[in-house]
Amino acid sequence: MAKKLAAIRKYRPEIKRERTRQMPQVVEGIAMRTGLNKGEILLVIYELQDAILDAHRSGQAVKVEGLGTFTPTIRMDGKLDIVFRPEPDMLRQLNDPTKFHAKILNKPNIGKSADDLAAQWNAEHPDDPVEE
Numbered sequence: 001m002a003k004k005l006a007a008i009r010k011y012r013p014e015i016k017r018e019r020t021r022q023m024p025q026v027v028e029g030i031a032m033r034t035g036l037n038k039g040e041i042l043l044v045i046y047e048l049q050d051a052i053l054d055a056h057r058s059g060q061a062v063k064v065e066g067l068g069t070f071t072p073t074i075r076m077d078g079k080l081d082i083v084f085r086p087e088p089d090m091l092r093q094l095n096d097p098t099k100f101h102a103k104i105l106n107k108p109n110i111g112k113s114a115d116d117l118a119a120q121w122n123a124e125h126p127d128d129p130v131e132e
Contacts, residue, residue, distance in 0.1 A: 001128065001129060001130070001131035002121060002125065002128045002129065002130050002131065003130070003131065004114060004118050004130050004131070006121070006130075007114075007117045007118045007120070007121035007130050008114055008117050008118075010117075010121065011106055011109050011112075011117040011120050011121065012106060012109060012117065013104055013105065013106045013107055013109050013110045014104070014105050014106065015102050015103070015104060015105070016102060016103040016104070016105050017102075018102070023042075023045075027041045027042060027045075048064070052070050052082075056070070056072035056080075056082065057072075059072060060072075065087070066087060066089070066090070067086070067087060067090065068084055068085050068086035068087045068090060069084070069085045069087075070082055070083070070084055071083045071084075071085065118130040
């Protein structure tokens with residue numbers, strides 16, 4: 001008997017991820033759009049990192065307009081972590097279907113429930129149905 005989670009993992013919609021864009025490519029893109037040199041951009045990025053860490057060490061969240069809010073949090077094991085909540089406008093822009101060009105795997109399954117995905121699994125794997 002298959003687990004429902006196996007069916008969800010196999011059939012859920014997901015973005016086909018490409019290689020991670022690394023810092024040199026990000027810096028070069030910003031430099032081309034702004035006219036700033038790469039050293040200036042790197043300095044600002046590292047200063048922003050230091051400002052966020054400084055605020056978090058004092059228990060403060062940091063809101064960066066146009067980007068989002070970085071909030072310090074603590075895990076059950078006592079390790080500190082950072083939660084990032086993007087600005088609503090950033091999410092709206094990401095969700096603009098005319099501007100999203102990455103491939104979506106299992107796109108026909110958008111909007112389906114976990115039970116729908118389990119039924120799809122059962123139809124394709126009659127010898128290994130999802131356990132209820």
